[in-house]
Amino acid sequence: MFILLQRVLPKHLLSRLVGWVANCEIGIIKDLFIRSIVAKYKVDLSEAEESDPAYYKSFNHFFARKLVDGARPISGSLCSPADGIISALGDIKDNQLVQAKGINYSLEKLLANNAVESFSKGSFITIYLAPKDYHRVHCPKNAKLISARYVPGNLFSVNQTTTEGVENLFADNERLVMEFESDAGKIAVIMVGALIVAAIQSAWNDETYQARNLNLESFDPPLQFKMGDELGQFQMGSTAIVLLEEKVEWKLSCNDPVKMGQALVT
Numbered sequence: 001m002f003i004l005l006q007r008v009l010p011k012h013l014l015s016r017l018v019g020w021v022a023n024c025e026i027g028i029i030k031d032l033f034i035r036s037i038v039a040k041y042k043v044d045l046s047e048a049e050e051s052d053p054a055y056y057k058s059f060n061h062f063f064a065r066k067l068v069d070g071a072r073p074i075s076g077s078l079c080s081p082a083d084g085i086i087s088a089l090g091d092i093k094d095n096q097l098v099q100a101k102g103i104n105y106s107l108e109k110l111l112a113n114n115a116v117e118s119f120s121k122g123s124f125i126t127i128y129l130a131p132k133d134y135h136r137v138h139c140p141k142n143a144k145l146i147s148a149r150y151v152p153g154n155l156f157s158v159n160q161t162t163t164e165g166v167e168n169l170f171a172d173n174e175r176l177v178m179e180f181e182s183d184a185g186k187i188a189v190i191m192v193g194a195l196i197v198a199a200i201q202s203a204w205n206d207e208t209y210q211a212r213n214l215n216l217e218s219f220d221p222p223l224q225f226k227m228g229d230e231l232g233q234f235q236m237g238s239t240a241i242v243l244l245e246e247k248v249e250w251k252l253s254c255n256d257p258v259k260m261g262q263a264l265v266t
């Protein structure tokens with residue numbers, strides 16, 4: 001019923017309306033919204049730069065809050081780009097990635113690009129960000145950003161129920177695809193939008209991407225990022241996917257919690 005309801009709802013309109021409320025700076029509205037989320041999801045504000053909910057000028061300002069220095073130590077040769085739960089990981093086989101048990105989706109469709117040879121024999125990891133999580137996404141390795149594209153699409157929820165019931169979910173939803181070069185080969189980081197996700201904003205742009213508008217960006221010279229540098233932020237929660245050209249041995253398993261900066265490979 002939840003999936004059926006999503007199919008008939010005007011998802012973009014609903015998400016933009018929620019986005020308007022989330023950007024509202026009227027004290028009584030934004031305070032109620034913020035305190036409700038903090039209470040319901042037990043958000044840990046002790047690690048935020050500003051722990052007082054009343055400090056934030058809007059719900060989105062709160063949701064994309066920064067953390068105090070040192071809250072997320074960076075470790076390993078490849079680190080997690082985000083806080084969340086690992087929903088899938090493994091090798092890319094026959095240009096297919098695992099979405100959920102019995103459901104795969106194509107590499108070409110996810111990247112919105114037919115030039116996928118670099119990742120066709122590599123590895124992937126998918127991290128689901130819950131409402132309580134820190135919602136900025138960071139670079140998993142020292143790398144050079146070559147290109148980015150904001151791809152319009154659907155706005156289905158990305159929770160477990162929908163992930164297990166809607167085929168091609170991550171490849172159909174709106175998403176920001178970032179492609180990098182590193183000393184270990186090519187890397188892609190994909191920020192996937194979802195129902196009620198009002199917007200995605202990259203670290204190199206001052207404004208969020210416009211919904212339903214394809215946006216292609218190339219960088220010459222490439223933008224330099226160190227492992228742990230911020231790539232962008234979600235306004236409301238969603239999913240981050242990392243693709244690697246090389247095959248790796250993951251340290252973690254499906255359903256494991258993970259923090260940004262935590263080492264991902266052995």
